[in-house]
Amino acid sequence: xxxxxxxxxxxxxxxxxxLAGRSEVLSQACTALERTKRGxxxxxxxxxxxxxxxxxxxxxxxxREAGERGYLTEQIEARDSEDLRQLLIHALRKVLLQLDRSAxxxxxxKRSLRVLxxxxxxxxxxxxxxxxxxxxxxxxxxxDSGDLEADIKDVLVAAARAAQAASHPVALLIDELQYVPRxxxxxxxxxxxxxxxxxxxxxxxGAGLPQLAxxxxxxxSYAERxxxxxxxxxxxxxxxxxxxxxxxxxxxAVIEDAALAEIYAQTRGYPYFLQxxxxxxxxxxxxxxxxxxxxxxxxxxxxxxxxxxxxxxxxDRLTPLEREYMRYLAELGEGPQRSSDVxxxxxxxxxxxxxxxxxxxxxxxxxxxxxxxxAFTVPLFDEFMRRVMPLSP
Numbered sequence: 001x002x003x004x005x006x007x008x009x010x011x012x013x014x015x016x017x018x019l020a021g022r023s024e025v026l027s028q029a030c031t032a033l034e035r036t037k038r039g040x041x042x043x044x045x046x047x048x049x050x051x052x053x054x055x056x057x058x059x060x061x062x063x064r065e066a067g068e069r070g071y072l073t074e075q076i077e078a079r080d081s082e083d084l085r086q087l088l089i090h091a092l093r094k095v096l097l098q099l100d101r102s103a104x105x106x107x108x109x110k111r112s113l114r115v116l117x118x119x120x121x122x123x124x125x126x127x128x129x130x131x132x133x134x135x136x137x138x139x140x141x142x143x144d145s146g147d148l149e150a151d152i153k154d155v156l157v158a159a160a161r162a163a164q165a166a167s168h169p170v171a172l173l174i175d176e177l178q179y180v181p182r183x184x185x186x187x188x189x190x191x192x193x194x195x196x197x198x199x200x201x202x203x204x205x206g207a208g209l210p211q212l213a214x215x216x217x218x219x220x221s222y223a224e225r226x227x228x229x230x231x232x233x234x235x236x237x238x239x240x241x242x243x244x245x246x247x248x249x250x251x252x253a254v255i256e257d258a259a260l261a262e263i264y265a266q267t268r269g270y271p272y273f274l275q276x277x278x279x280x281x282x283x284x285x286x287x288x289x290x291x292x293x294x295x296x297x298x299x300x301x302x303x304x305x306x307x308x309x310x311x312x313x314x315x316d317r318l319t320p321l322e323r324e325y326m327r328y329l330a331e332l333g334e335g336p337q338r339s340s341d342v343x344x345x346x347x348x349x350x351x352x353x354x355x356x357x358x359x360x361x362x363x364x365x366x367x368x369x370x371x372x373x374x375a376f377t378v379p380l381f382d383e384f385m386r387r388v389m390p391l392s393p
Contacts (some may be wrong), residue, residue: 001285007247008279010272021239021271022058025230029062029205033069036203037169044192044204046177048212049232051364051378052272055207058232059173062205066171072098072163075173080362084184085119085152091172092116092159099166108165114139115158119151149187156191160200169201178208178215178364186219193226209377211367234269234379243271244278248290255281258292266299270379272310276302311384317363323389325356326365329374330385336375 025047032042045062049055063073074091078084093116099109118138138144143154163170174180180188188204195202206212210231216223235243241260248255263281267273281290281298318326328345329337339357343350357374360366365381366374376382 001253001282001288003283005251006279006282007251008275008282010275010279021235021243022054022061022232025058025232026061026065028228028230030065032203033062033066033071033169033171036201037069037071039199039201041196041199042203043226043228044206046206046208046212046216046227046229047232048208048210048229050210050270050376052270053232053234053379054271055232056175057271059175059205059207063171063173066203069169071169071171073171073173075175077175078177078179080179080364082179084180084188085148088152088155089116089120092155095170096159096162099162099168105162105166108162110136111139112158112162115142115155119143119155148183149190152184152187153191153194156202157194157198157200160195160198160202163201169203171203171205173205173207175207176364177206178212182215182219185215189216189220189223189226193220193222196226209364209367210369211361214368235271235274237264237269240264240267240269240274243274247278248282253282253285253288253290255290256292259290259295262292262295262299266302268379273302273306273380276306280305306380307384307387311378311381311388314365314378314381315384315388318360318365321356322360322363322365325353325360326376326381327385327389327391329366329376330382331391334376334382336369336373338372339374340372342374 025045029045032045035042047055047058059075063075066073072095074095076087076091078087096109096112096116099105113136117136118140121138121144139158142158143151145151160170177185192202192204206227208215213224213229216227216229220226234240241264244260244263245255259281263274263277267277277295277298280301281295284297284301285291285294315323324346325342329342331345332341339353340350343353346353357366361368361374364377367377368374
């Protein structure tokens with residue numbers, strides 16, 4: 001069929017034509033947005049899930065909903081070994097410079113800019129590399145103590161007070177939150193706690209791999225009372241079929257039930273893979289119908305493309321020992337496995353592989369769903385490892 005009319009969008013964080021199976025979490029976020037806008041208490045959200053389940057897509061949709069409700073929104077992507085404080089500086093600067101400078105708000109906005117200036121001065125001294133111009137003097141005694149938790153609290157509370165004075169709520173959206181170091185995560189949680197206690201109109205929507213809930217709880221014991229942690233998973237077959245069928249039919253084509261079954265069996269219902277298979281099945285098909293043969297051909301194309309890009313870029317980040325560890329984890333099967341069983345299969349002592357396991361968790365390749373268990377964060381990665389590193393007979 002015509003590739004220019006292909007309705008599917010395989011890509012990192014790219015919105016699919018049909019956002020199926022995510023209405024409950026989106027409704028939860030919209031409720032929080034509405035309650036906060038009306039001066040009511042609402043929990044911020046940290047969305048959990050494996051790679052490819054649509055966390056970033058959902059954050060983008062929440063940002064759109066927030067914008068339609070009059071929120072100022074700023075989206076941040078945390079990265080491994082990057083200072084979250086510097087990302088916050090740039091995000092808060094943009095928010096504050098957009099706030100309405102009406103008579104009742106101008107002093108609060110100016111004060112918040114001065115507090116941010118104090119924060120910048122402190123970060124420049126401790127971390128370096130901050131290049132932000134505000135044109136104001138620091139607010140002495142605010143965000144300048146050198147204590148990370150106190151300073152981030154000061155700057156976020158000041159920004160939230162300015163938002164309140166300007167009658168303009170704020171939503172911060174932070175993706176890949178699992179990469180934020182424990183001390184910075186603790187400071188961020190404490191700051192949101194202070195914002196909540198003061199009844200200020202600022203919400204945080206975060207997203208990260210499944211270990212984020214444990215990281216947040218370790219950082220601050222009250223995190224579970226401050227945030228909701230909705231978990232995104234693979235789609236049920238009904239929702240997965242809807243995500244494929246509806247875009248196809250909207251373009252005047254049809255797809256056989258057997259083709260849908262083939263796509264679901266191969267993708268396990270993971271949204272990113274549904275887009276990949278749908279995209280390739282559309283391009284293979286002819287005569288406005290996606291048959292089971294077209295879906296099977298799409299499987300061959302999709303696996304080849306994923307092996308060359310989606311899987312390969314993650315594989316290339318690994319050391320030889322980390323690759324070996326992942327290969328033997330894959331040998332044990334798709335689901336969570338005991339780390340001691342991986343070591344046993346490798347013929348190694350578990351204690352000797354502890355640093356390797358920890359590095360793989362830090363790199364976001366595996367996570368620990370329970371004590372002593374590990375699992376892949378990337379769906380279907382076990383199959384890729386078996387293809388790319390066959391074991392000697």
